Amino acid sequence: MGAPEATTDDRVPSVIVSHLDVVYKVYGVGKTTRPAPGADNVVTRWINRGKRHMGVREVHAVKDVSFIAYKGESIGIVGRNGSGKSTLLRAVAGLIPAANGEVYHHGQAALLGVSAVLARQLTGARNVFIGAQALGLSKQEVRERYKDIVRFAGIGEFINLPMSSYSSGMASRLRFAISTASVPDILVVDEALSTGDAEFRQRASDRIEEFRKSAGTVFMVSHNASTIKAQCTRAIWMEKGEVVMDGPSGEVVDAYQAMVKAEAEAKKKKQQAAAKKKQAKEAKKRAAGSGSDKEG
Numbered sequence: 647m648g649a650p651e652a653t654t655d656d657r658v659p660s661v662i663v664s665h666l667d668v669v670y671k672v673y674g675v676g677k678t679t680r681p682a683p684g685a686d687n688v689v690t691r692w693i694n695r696g697k698r699h700m701g702v703r704e705v706h707a708v709k710d711v712s713f714i715a716y717k718g719e720s721i722g723i724v725g726r727n728g729s730g731k732s733t734l735l736r737a738v739a740g741l742i743p744a745a746n747g748e749v750y751h752h753g754q755a756a757l758l759g760v761s762a763v764l765a766r767q768l769t770g771a772r773n774v775f776i777g778a779q780a781l782g783l784s785k786q787e788v789r790e791r792y793k794d795i796v797r798f799a800g801i802g803e804f805i806n807l808p809m810s811s812y813s814s815g816m817a818s819r820l821r822f823a824i825s826t827a828s829v830p831d832i833l834v835v836d837e838a839l840s841t842g843d844a845e846f847r848q849r850a851s852d853r854i855e856e857f858r859k860s861a862g863t864v865f866m867v868s869h870n871a872s873t874i875k876a877q878c879t880r881a882i883w884m885e886k887g888e889v890v891m892d893g894p895s896g897e898v899v900d901a902y903q904a905m906v907k908a909e910a911e912a913k914k915k916k917q918q919a920a921a922k923k924k925q926a927k928e929a930k931k932r933a934a935g936s937g938s939d940k941e942g
């Protein structure tokens with residue numbers, strides 16, 4: 647299925663993904679390279695000296711993906727584990743290079759997540775400054791927004807304690823609050839809404855919705871398909887690195903969930919059939935055993 651029909655002609659593209667391929671190279675897997683049979687002689691060994699090539703495995707995580715995202719859209723990516731959702735988001739945020747194809751941005755893209763720069767041994771307060779500055783805010787801007795960030799995180803006095811003493815919910819709330827202190831044109835959210843309590847999730851989704859309405863573009867991944875349905879205007883279903891469906895979030899999520907359900911039912915049926923077969927085999931064995939006992 648193609649991208650959703652334009653409802654108006656004045657939609658403004660924010661991200662254009664054109665025939666995008668992302669390939670990971672995993673080094674050090676498999677066997678060392680061996681010379682071809684018959685070629686293992688002094689000369690080839692000398693030529694290959696020092697080249698103890700470990701195998702390189704390529705993982706083609708995103709395959710020939712194309713779509714256009716518009717301002718004011720929130721796009722959820724659904725798909726099973728390993729289907730390429732996070733890789734696609736990271737490529738959209740400009741964090742992974744394309745092996746082929748292009749990603750064009752109209753505006754600044756940022757992955758929601760400052761985890762990499764935060765330090766667990768430092769206080770939440772210190773991390774607010776580190777994280778917000780990493781997002782490009784000046785010290786003065788962080789000072790101005792500090793109270794808002796802390797209020798949004800809702801962690802009270804804990805802000806003055808090291809982050810290592812936080813529960814995972816508290817840490818993720820603070821990360822979210824810091825990450826959204828500076829709002830880019832294109833916001834990429836990777837599973838941020840799955841943590842925290844219901845109240846925080848609501849506030850987080852309100853913040854994302856506000857951002858979308860102010861003509862930003864939001865991309866998000868969530869393993870919870872209902873989050874995508876509730877939060878997004880559009881969804882893209884990925885399967886083995888390829889786009890299976892792209893359209894209104896309700897339709898795409900329903901189709902994805904129907905596939906997951908059908909697969910689970912088929913698996914259950916297969917397991918039941920296998921169990922039945924095993925039972926029949928055991929019964930046959932027992933019957934044969936008792937027959938030979940009688941004979942004996």
Ligand SMILES: Nc1ncnc2c1ncn2[C@@H]1O[C@H](COP(=O)(O)OP(=O)(O)OP(=O)(O)O)[C@@H](O)[C@H]1O
Pocket residue numbers: 670671672705706707725726727728729730731732733734
């Ligand atoms: N850094 C990496 N190096 C090598 N392979 C990777 C790397 N990151 C992801 N992959 C592989 O790329 C494929 C897509 O992974 P990706 O994390 O994008 O999928 P996903 O749909 O987000 O998965 P999940 O739902 O489990 O988070 C998988 O086969 C994964 O093993």
